[in-house]
Amino acid sequence: MTTTQHETEIAASPDVPTITITREFDAPRELVFRAWTEPDLVARWMGPRSVTMNITQWDCRRGGSWAYSAGREGEDGFATFYGSFHDVRAPERLVQTFTWEGAPDSVSLETMTLEELPGGRTRCVGVSVVDSFEVRDAILSSGMDTGVIEGFEQLDELLETLETSR
Amino acid sequence: MTTTQHETEIAASPDVPTITITREFDAPRELVFRAWTEPDLVARWMGPRSVTMNITQWDCRRGGSWAYSAGREGEDGFATFYGSFHDVRAPERLVQTFTWEGAPDSVSLETMTLEELPGGRTRCVGVSVVDSFEVRDAILSSGMDTGVIEGFEQLDELLETLETSR
Numbered sequence: 001m002t003t004t005q006h007e008t009e010i011a012a013s014p015d016v017p018t019i020t021i022t023r024e025f026d027a028p029r030e031l032v033f034r035a036w037t038e039p040d041l042v043a044r045w046m047g048p049r050s051v052t053m054n055i056t057q058w059d060c061r062r063g064g065s066w067a068y069s070a071g072r073e074g075e076d077g078f079a080t081f082y083g084s085f086h087d088v089r090a091p092e093r094l095v096q097t098f099t100w101e102g103a104p105d106s107v108s109l110e111t112m113t114l115e116e117l118p119g120g121r122t123r124c125v126g127v128s129v130v131d132s133f134e135v136r137d138a139i140l141s142s143g144m145d146t147g148v149i150e151g152f153e154q155l156d157e158l159l160e161t162l163e164t165s166r
Numbered sequence: 167m168t169t170t171q172h173e174t175e176i177a178a179s180p181d182v183p184t185i186t187i188t189r190e191f192d193a194p195r196e197l198v199f200r201a202w203t204e205p206d207l208v209a210r211w212m213g214p215r216s217v218t219m220n221i222t223q224w225d226c227r228r229g230g231s232w233a234y235s236a237g238r239e240g241e242d243g244f245a246t247f248y249g250s251f252h253d254v255r256a257p258e259r260l261v262q263t264f265t266w267e268g269a270p271d272s273v274s275l276e277t278m279t280l281e282e283l284p285g286g287r288t289r290c291v292g293v294s295v296v297d298s299f300e301v302r303d304a305i306l307s308s309g310m311d312t313g314v315i316e317g318f319e320q321l322d323e324l325l326e327t328l329e330t331s332r
Contacts, residue, residue, distance in 0.1 A: 016183055018297050063223070063231030063250055084229055084250030086263040086273055095273055097252040097263060107252055107261055109275040111297070129297040131184055131277070 005156075008149045010140075017136040021126040023152050027159035029114045032122045033091035035158060036112065043068075045154040048147045054078070062087050066096070083107075098128070106135045171322075174315045176306075183302040187292040189318050193325035195280045195288045199257035201324060202278065209234075211320040214313045220244070228253050232262070249273075264294070272301045 039058035071078030237244030
């Protein structure tokens, strides 16, 4: 692989209960947007390397909804997540809600924006907000960083495959 | 009318970008929940007295969506609002997203909970969160308080009608 490893920044604001995740990708915005919104592509990169994604619902349009379970083959206890798509504005913006079934009263509102960069690259900025710092800090300490960082490494690889096959 | 006028509290937290609206109703929780979730009932109370509600989309279930326009008959410029239902847990909890079409990048996540009170009464607590204080304060200064207070007065009247007709 010749994929450049970009840094993933995961930032917790001191002022508002948000988590902001910033990452650059060496692929054009249209392709990155497809990888975030087409279920067969999402299933190939999202989450930690060791985990299998089963997408059980995916209607990626304004007012649609999604659900998936994630886990390791041969182990019990796949974790289920669900939410709604509030807005889908190709190729630049995706707004959705997010809940882990194990904590159904904790709901995140997630806004993902894609910015075009020179040289056919793309910057992805995801902002998640919840209504308290307690919930925000619980999400941060849940080990979500491993899933985010490894998921983006898998997304680098997927984008390279998609670019090569175009 | 013998309806008691309860106080509507609209509170802006100094710590997080939320608006919390608290109101009691002299009706049982099941009835208040119906008035929040059945579109023909919602259209009869939500918003200021002078405004007509046209509900154009209403699928009140987890993963469903909603949209309505509101305005004054004979005037142009009905305002359109839309969002998704993230969770619907009868008779106690409703979680939805909310956007005014005129500011499509401002999205609120709203959690409405209904608590049973003695004497067949109900306390309604709505918490809206956005991802910045600027957006929160713009919503607060939009004149939304008139719609909330007058809407709840109309809801008092609707609930009394529904209780009498049961």
